[in-house]
Amino acid sequence: VARALLGRFPDERLVYLGDTARLPYGTKGAETVVRYSQRAARFLEGHGVKLLVVACNTASAFALEALRDECRVPVLGAVEPGADEAVAATVRGRIGVIGTLGTVRSGSYPRAIAARAPGAKVTTLACPLFVPLVEEGWVGDGDEGDLAHHAARATAESYLGELRQREPELDVIVLGCTHYPLLRPLLERVAARLWRHPVTLVDSASAMARAAERELDALGLRSGPSTAPATSALDCYVTDEARFGELAPRFLGHPLDRVEKIDL
């Protein structure tokens, strides 16, 4: 999501907070996720942000209302932009959503899609192994003899096979977790074999960047080249550093200048 935002807003400063000490949120319950999200939001408001983007789908699913109640700045989640794109993309009115256990249990995607397209049918499936596969760098793009590639492909075939069994008619799958876009080439290959008709994969990161642009424009808050901050475009804060330095460049596509460790 940070990558999509940086690409779309060359004149904004991005204050990024990764709660790496307590990740993943996806396996945790609503109360825990709300509490941690509130602490993160307070930290970012304290750093003077004008728009708060909740990049984590699980935090969006559980904590968006609590954050909107509490924050003085507008709060943008992952679910609504993803639902917008999914509804725009479906022809058959059959939408699949894959995400963490938390996101799926929250029921937030089916609710958001029903509010936009009451006739659409939504099938959700939790895929808990996709996050650790991405963090391990096993994204299924190896050659046929590569066992890590086999494991990634077998995992994708197992999850998408179950989704196919539950909804043979779907034509859109929402990648409802920040990690899943890194599996996109693999998921596209597996989906193409499982469904005979075309299936569109919707990536909430680019949907969120477009929604952030609409929000900033509507509120007249967007920086131009003249009002752009002189400081670095990306301020990075994390609560644990152990793996961030290794993983962040994989998501961001380039190395990071500086990361500050904080306690939430």
Added chain:
Amino acid sequence: VARALLGRFPDERLVYLGDTARLPYGTKGAETVVRYSQRAARFLEGHGVKLLVVACNTASAFALEALRDECRVPVLGAVEPGADEAVAATVRGRIGVIGTLGTVRSGSYPRAIAARAPGAKVTTLACPLFVPLVEEGWVGDGDEGDLAHHAARATAESYLGELRQREPELDVIVLGCTHYPLLRPLLERVAARLWRHPVTLVDSASAMARAAERELDALGLRSGPSTAPATSALDCYVTDEARFGELAPRFLGHPLDRVEKIDL
């Protein structure tokens, strides 16, 4: 570990704390793991325990000294009992240790084994996908057509294949993480194919229960049937409930009476 302790101590009361809100510890850095472990230890000391067992290998690897400095009761970790068993079991003096990223990075198993058998050669490998595989229930015991089984087997073949490449002569593998014993049948099958000679898998849970028995006996702290507490044998506390009710019986082998959610 709780299961092994309950089996060995029918007359003791076990106070169990699972820091499920912040798990897994295995991907986090030393400072974070020490801080969280200290909070957990304070909670358990406040509940009047006479022996503190650090069941998590990552917490044992990073935080044991800090906990021993701070606690009034004896503290038993996972690494020393596991190292004892490994040294006793090896014939060739070549030992493999698999665990989380944190446990492997800490270097605690090689240090503990070197202290016991200076001539032994230790090869360590982090296997970050094993914990989520176990939590998903994909432990590789399905039939040949089962894709989840394929994924578990391909993952085990990839990790153990790398270990085999690094140390063809090892004859002991320490399962250096609380989750790994649930993969034991799969790991035994894969190891038997990869190594021509017998390979012993050492499970730190049973090693810890035996070490706990030695410790309590040495200190004269063991309860007999006459001094046994009248209350439930297992008091369970967790920091997040979302998955505990589903996962705990898989580890414990039977359902739980009561689980209390606390904030650490």
